[in-house]
Amino acid sequence: MASDFSLDFEKPLIELEKRIIELRNFAGERQFDVCEELKALEARAERLRDEIFKSLSPSQRYQLARHPGRPFTLDYISLIFTDFVELHGDRMFRDDPSVVGGIAFLDGIAVTVIGTQKGRDTKENIKRNFGMPYPEGYRKALRLMKQAEKFNRPIITLIDTPAAYPGSGAEERGQAEAIATNLCEMAKLRVPVVAAVTGEGGSGGALALGVANKVLMLENAIYSVCPPQSCAAIIWRDGSRWQEAAEVLKLTSSDLLRLGIIDEVVPESGGAAHRDREGTARNLKQALVRALSELSQLSPDELVKQRQEKFRNIGRFVAASESKRADDKPDQLEIAPSSNIENE
Amino acid sequence: MLNNLFRTRRRYATLKPRDSEAQKAIPGGLWTKCEECGQIIYNKELKKNLMVCVRCGYHFKVSARERVAQLIDDGTFEELTDQTVFCNVLEFPGYDERIDRARKETGLDSAVLSGTGLLDGHKVVIVCMDFGFIGATMGSMEGERITLAIEKALEDRLPLIIVSTSGGARMHEGMLSLMQMAKTSAALSRFHDAGLLYISVLTSPTYGGVSASFGWLGDIIIAEPKASIGFAGRRTIEQTGERLPEGFQTAEFMLEHGLIDLIVERKALKQTLSKLLDLHNIDRKNPVSVIGLSEADGDSSLETGDAAEGGSADGQ
Numbered sequence: 001m002a003s004d005f006s007l008d009f010e011k012p013l014i015e016l017e018k019r020i021i022e023l024r025n026f027a028g029e030r031q032f033d034v035c036e037e038l039k040a041l042e043a044r045a046e047r048l049r050d051e052i053f054k055s056l057s058p059s060q061r062y063q064l065a066r067h068p069g070r071p072f073t074l075d076y077i078s079l080i081f082t083d084f085v086e087l088h089g090d091r092m093f094r095d096d097p098s099v100v101g102g103i104a105f106l107d108g109i110a111v112t113v114i115g116t117q118k119g120r121d122t123k124e125n126i127k128r129n130f131g132m133p134y135p136e137g138y139r140k141a142l143r144l145m146k147q148a149e150k151f152n153r154p155i156i157t158l159i160d161t162p163a164a165y166p167g168s169g170a171e172e173r174g175q176a177e178a179i180a181t182n183l184c185e186m187a188k189l190r191v192p193v194v195a196a197v198t199g200e201g202g203s204g205g206a207l208a209l210g211v212a213n214k215v216l217m218l219e220n221a222i223y224s225v226c227p228p229q230s231c232a233a234i235i236w237r238d239g240s241r242w243q244e245a246a247e248v249l250k251l252t253s254s255d256l257l258r259l260g261i262i263d264e265v266v267p268e269s270g271g272a273a274h275r276d277r278e279g280t281a282r283n284l285k286q287a288l289v290r291a292l293s294e295l296s297q298l299s300p301d302e303l304v305k306q307r308q309e310k311f312r313n314i315g316r317f318v319a320a321s322e323s324k325r326a327d328d329k330p331d332q333l334e335i336a337p338s339s340n341i342e343n344e
Numbered sequence: 345m346l347n348n349l350f351r352t353r354r355r356y357a358t359l360k361p362r363d364s365e366a367q368k369a370i371p372g373g374l375w376t377k378c379e380e381c382g383q384i385i386y387n388k389e390l391k392k393n394l395m396v397c398v399r400c401g402y403h404f405k406v407s408a409r410e411r412v413a414q415l416i417d418d419g420t421f422e423e424l425t426d427q428t429v430f431c432n433v434l435e436f437p438g439y440d441e442r443i444d445r446a447r448k449e450t451g452l453d454s455a456v457l458s459g460t461g462l463l464d465g466h467k468v469v470i471v472c473m474d475f476g477f478i479g480a481t482m483g484s485m486e487g488e489r490i491t492l493a494i495e496k497a498l499e500d501r502l503p504l505i506i507v508s509t510s511g512g513a514r515m516h517e518g519m520l521s522l523m524q525m526a527k528t529s530a531a532l533s534r535f536h537d538a539g540l541l542y543i544s545v546l547t548s549p550t551y552g553g554v555s556a557s558f559g560w561l562g563d564i565i566i567a568e569p570k571a572s573i574g575f576a577g578r579r580t581i582e583q584t585g586e587r588l589p590e591g592f593q594t595a596e597f598m599l600e601h602g603l604i605d606l607i608v609e610r611k612a613l614k615q616t617l618s619k620l621l622d623l624h625n626i627d628r629k630n631p632v633s634v635i636g637l638s639e640a641d642g643d644s645s646l647e648t649g650d651a652a653e654g655g656s657a658d659g660q
Binding site: 164166167168170171172173174175176177179180181183184185187188203204207208210211223224225226230231234235248249250251256259261307308311312314315316317318319 | 426428513525
């Protein structure tokens with residue numbers, strides 16, 4: 001178990017697992033044969049695990065996505081990549097530790113990997129600014145992306161941030177400009193870009209690393225236009241209705257896959273990433289390698305075109321048929337124009 | 345029963361909040377009170393003064409239609425038509441009603457009004473956002489309209505002017521709203537690569553997803569005086585425990601920090617845009633004198649680019 005922190009809904013499982021360990025230790029000491037009992041308990045634990053993690057509500061997933069025991073970007077980097085060399089700074093103002101980036105091998109291929117980084121404890125969280133980048137963080141990311149483009153390296157971004165930092169320093173140095181520039185520049189990178197939302201995909205702060213050819217999302221990650229608490233406060237003037245907001249915002253991986261916002265859901269091992277980091281990292285690695293090998297078939301021009309079209313067609317609703325509801329959403333694809341960028 | 349005896353009576357009357365931002369901006373009555381200095385201004389005078397307070401120079405919000413009228417030569421505006429429709433994809437409760445209300449209040453079908461027209465004779469694609477329409481938040485329809493306008497300008501190789509105002513993302517559309525940032529920015533990357541001119545005009549208030557996408561992607565970024573502009577809203581920042589100084593996130597603050605190119609009074613906006621178009625060698629179709637110039641008594645902070653002189657060549 002990665003940390004002592006646990007969420008209410010996972011407590012019964014944690015209790016049961018504790019009991020299994022106790023029983024095993026006890027039996028070991030006293031040399032009892034508890035095989036049968038253990039097997040039964042383990043089967044029960046498995047059932048309970050499925051029960052809990054297979055039917056999570058959006059608000060529970062929101063909690064899981066922010067679970068402090070969840071692997072963070074540097075954990076994934078060490079579990080998935082080899083020979084990682086971290087590169088620092090935006091060459092203009094400072095090095096923002098809430099964004100990490102560098103070069104590494106993924107399955108033998110040199111790639112640039114960039115991600116937002118949260119802290120494990122208070123001290124590290126202060127250093128990492130709770131994973132909320134300043135403009136210089138986004139500018140560092142863009143610098144590394146341009147560098148990757150120069151050397152024809154694919155780019156992988158790992159996204160886990162509550163938001164772009166809201167603060168006076170960030171405003172003074174142009175948070176809006178930094179994000180806008182990343183969106184615009186990422187759209188035309190001539191190398192493959194794969195993004196993975198691993199924990200919290202917090203609004204513009206997440207999207208600033210998310211304009212990719214392929215967007216993956218871990219099963220229990222969330223990707224949202226705003227925190228459900230803010231949504232509830234804005235729409236209903238009642239922040240306590242956040243669970244309801246989490247429901248209607250459609251921020252889970254399965255909802256976003258259905259809406260065409262993301263391309264693939266990566267399963268989490270052991271029910272949730274914090275319960276099996278290695279297994280989850282393995283799944284993510286497989287998905288990343290697969291995505292890169294698919295994209296390696298495309299020429300630089302095709303990569304740009306594919307990325308542009310992908311985002312061009314999101315939220316494009318035209319009067320093809322009369323009724324416009326979620327279920328006849330294919331309309332948005334139906335009208336997808338060919339490569340051209342002209343309108344009629 | 346007895347409880348009632350001791351129940352405290354409410355000693356105050358409940359006042360209904362003012363109907364909508366739209367009505368605040370375009371008052372229905374005869375007079376309007378300046379939000380800044382309290383001056384009572386005769387509405388016709390306010391309108392003639394381009395919705396700027398005659399006493400303190402406070403810039404009122406301007407509806408999209410009115411903005412077009414202020415910037416585009418009379419009778420030359422042609423609204424872009426498209427097949428875009430509204431869709432409550434998330435089936436967000438109350439959203440359909442909210443849209444209906446906004447449509448009734450503004451007479452627009454989205455927060456974005458886009459079209460082509462002549463700006464002092466220069467043919468441009470112009471996009472204006474209307475704060476009265478759900479705070480000009482970014483929905484799919486808004487993002488699509490802006491993207492189509494960018495694509496129109498790209499196709500016809502016209503300069504693009506976007507006059508922004510926005511409260512940011514539209515919660516009711518969840519991630520679809522967020523993705524409009526990527527969509528519009530990607531379209532602008534194509535536009536910029538084609539070597540075309542995009543002037544972004546930021547008006548009060550412009551925040552969030554609009555600032556952090558097309559708002560800040562202009563070749564030239566202009567703001568109106570004292571406009572509130574930024575990424576995170578003041579309240580969000582203050583929730584982190586930070587105390588913010590007066591004048592934080594104003595146009596002047598942004599200029600001081602090197603984040604925008606210039607601040608232009610509304611009165612001088614059209615002539616400034618016209619001059620910038622001239623400086624980019626954008627031809628004029630048929631020179632028309634700048635409206636408002638006749639009234640302006642040379643008091644604007646900018647030199648008045650002589651409208652008739654600059655580039656009177658008949659464009660083709």
